[in-house]
Amino acid sequence: MTAVLEIEGLRKSYRSRKGVRRALDGFDMVVEAGQVHGFLGPNGSGKTTTLRTLLGLIKPNGGRMAILGRELPAHLPDVAGQVGAIVESPQFFLPFTARDTLSLLADAGGVDRRRIDEVLELVGLRDRAKDRVKTYSLGMKQRLAVASALLKNPKLLILDEPANGLDPGGIREMRSLMRTLSESGMTVVLSSHILGEIQLICDSVTIISAGRRVAAGSVAEVLATHRSAAVRVRVEPGVDLLAVAELLRSAGAPQVTPAEDHVMVGGVERPAWITWVLAQHEVWVSELAPVAVDLESVFLELTGTAPVRGESRQVDETTAASGGWGR
Amino acid sequence: MSLATAELRRLTKRRFVRWLVAGTMAVMVAIAAGFFLSNEKVGPRQIAEAKVAAEREYQDTVRQAEQERRNCELAPGTNGYPADCTQLTPPQPQDFPLDWYLPSSFVFKSDFGAVITTFAAIFVLLGFVVGASYVGAEWSSGSMMNLLLWRPRRLQVLATKLGVLLGAMTALSAVVAVLWTLTFVVIARLRGTTDGMTAGGWRSTALTEVRAIVLILLGAAIGFGLASLGRHTAVALGVAAGVVVVLQFGLYLVLSNADVPYSEIWLLPVWAFAWMSKEVKLENYNSCNYSGVNGCVPDSLTLTWPMAGALWAVIFIVIVGAAMWTMRNRDVA
Numbered sequence: 043m044t045a046v047l048e049i050e051g052l053r054k055s056y057r058s059r060k061g062v063r064r065a066l067d068g069f070d071m072v073v074e075a076g077q078v079h080g081f082l083g084p085n086g087s088g089k090t091t092t093l094r095t096l097l098g099l100i101k102p103n104g105g106r107m108a109i110l111g112r113e114l115p116a117h118l119p120d121v122a123g124q125v126g127a128i129v130e131s132p133q134f135f136l137p138f139t140a141r142d143t144l145s146l147l148a149d150a151g152g153v154d155r156r157r158i159d160e161v162l163e164l165v166g167l168r169d170r171a172k173d174r175v176k177t178y179s180l181g182m183k184q185r186l187a188v189a190s191a192l193l194k195n196p197k198l199l200i201l202d203e204p205a206n207g208l209d210p211g212g213i214r215e216m217r218s219l220m221r222t223l224s225e226s227g228m229t230v231v232l233s234s235h236i237l238g239e240i241q242l243i244c245d246s247v248t249i250i251s252a253g254r255r256v257a258a259g260s261v262a263e264v265l266a267t268h269r270s271a272a273v274r275v276r277v278e279p280g281v282d283l284l285a286v287a288e289l290l291r292s293a294g295a296p297q298v299t300p301a302e303d304h305v306m307v308g309g310v311e312r313p314a315w316i317t318w319v320l321a322q323h324e325v326w327v328s329e330l331a332p333v334a335v336d337l338e339s340v341f342l343e344l345t346g347t348a349p350v351r352g353e354s355r356q357v358d359e360t361t362a363a364s365g366g367w368g369r
Numbered sequence: 370m371s372l373a374t375a376e377l378r379r380l381t382k383r384r385f386v387r388w389l390v391a392g393t394m395a396v397m398v399a400i401a402a403g404f405f406l407s408n409e410k411v412g413p414r415q416i417a418e419a420k421v422a423a424e425r426e427y428q429d430t431v432r433q434a435e436q437e438r439r440n441c442e443l444a445p446g447t448n449g450y451p452a453d454c455t456q457l458t459p460p461q462p463q464d465f466p467l468d469w470y471l472p473s474s475f476v477f478k479s480d481f482g483a484v485i486t487t488f489a490a491i492f493v494l495l496g497f498v499v500g501a502s503y504v505g506a507e508w509s510s511g512s513m514m515n516l517l518l519w520r521p522r523r524l525q526v527l528a529t530k531l532g533v534l535l536g537a538m539t540a541l542s543a544v545v546a547v548l549w550t551l552t553f554v555v556i557a558r559l560r561g562t563t564d565g566m567t568a569g570g571w572r573s574t575a576l577t578e579v580r581a582i583v584l585i586l587l588g589a590a591i592g593f594g595l596a597s598l599g600r601h602t603a604v605a606l607g608v609a610a611g612v613v614v615v616l617q618f619g620l621y622l623v624l625s626n627a628d629v630p631y632s633e634i635w636l637l638p639v640w641a642f643a644w645m646s647k648e649v650k651l652e653n654y655n656s657c658n659y660s661g662v663n664g665c666v667p668d669s670l671t672l673t674w675p676m677a678g679a680l681w682a683v684i685f686i687v688i689v690g691a692a693m694w695t696m697r698n699r700d701v702a
Contacts, residue, residue, distance in 0.1 A: 097517075097518055097521075098517070099702075119522050122518070122521050129514070133512070134510065134512060137384060145378075146378060149371055149374055149375035149378065150371060190515065
């Protein structure tokens, strides 16, 4: 497979009175052709900075970037016609209609105006194309943003939070659109916080935290690498779960967490050992199930952003917090 | 070329620009109507009426003077009267020139210069606001960022936008200048005179209009540059308000109170006037160059149109240059 997008050691710092903040701290990313690639990270982790840098809106302090084999930013004007993008929230001149907005972009980019009708149809705005953008809901603006990105019929489509403001039907339509585009040969980079969607749509993912890549690969690979050995244990009703937890701990189980109606046991190589230990104390297991890992739990584990009861996490607090404010 | 076409469409499609141009044209029509209604052609009837009015006022004043002389002779040296009442001289007929009693009449040769300056002042304001809002709204709405995703060459984008703005303003100003001139030729013919307009006079009028258009383009470029620097229309308008309050009123007041000579040079309208009328003579009334013939003659400083042109060139280069530099180097966040 050929890499459509390559980033190596990308660095970007912001200076302010508080000091220097490293928004990107040697970030790496590779997206192969024809993939739908998820780009994940908590708020302030550097996702949007990466996309803006890639698209020439921000100048990096160091590192290497390439799109379609052309080095950036030197050759960005050569490849810009093949890259469709929306960055963060959709932004348009509100008094113009959707058709005006797209036709001005088409004129500026030398795109055939007939393409406007195609993309309006594709994003479901055909019947509202003559309405001013200021009358649009957030979801409709989002659709218009996707339409503007698709206008060029790009080889690489970069979408930052495309599902923002979309209703459930819209999210499903967007998912289907991404699949169709990918099947047509378009490479899609999708940044989103809706991890369930990413898991459903994407072939591969990159997870960024504090300006660094913390995981990358196909969705299956990332899930496999971070599969936990946790087992959910239920026992017959009436048995004290705290006593069960204590029994397992004293027998040598490394991680035991009692819950309301079960006990979670982690770090045990053979789950049958749990049955044996409890049976010796005449406690009979009614359920012994390995816990399936999903992208959300991997994301929370890798980025250290899982909520902790009684604590409020600040934006820059992650497991790799060196990218925060510092001097 | 496709970018220039798109930008021209973007500029002319904006309702704010359309309303602003329409409003400006309405003001111009109102001014022309005002000139038409407040002037009239001078013929034998107007001259006869003026002669009668001048004679009547002369006779009234003679009667008043006679009454004053009689009052003086009753009590010379009192009530403000001189001791020698012959010092109260009666008015003379030449003190009541006929011109004073003629109705206002539009003399194209002498009056049209001020009318061109009015046109320039209104269109400078129009150009400034259109220029500022054209690029300022692009930045604040996020449209500029969208455009840069399509056309990443930032300097080319900003230069094209500026070029389109200046081109559109040149075309609009030139058309309006021609219509403005024709309108006032008609007003002069109907409500005044075009007498004295030689080929040289028309050439001079045309050159003044060219200078007016240059001033209008400068106003548009400054508005564009300031809004581009601040990435918002309000920045340009704020800077303009700040310059008027701080520099035009504040600094001028302080300097003139401190008797600093030629403090008027800090007033941009003085330079604009020098540019339009070819020169402005400033005088320092605190100085005295005595001569037996002319008495006390103050020092003077003449601001010429090339001097004003140099100032405008510097302002243009600094503001537009800074806008281009920041466009090239500043992140689009």
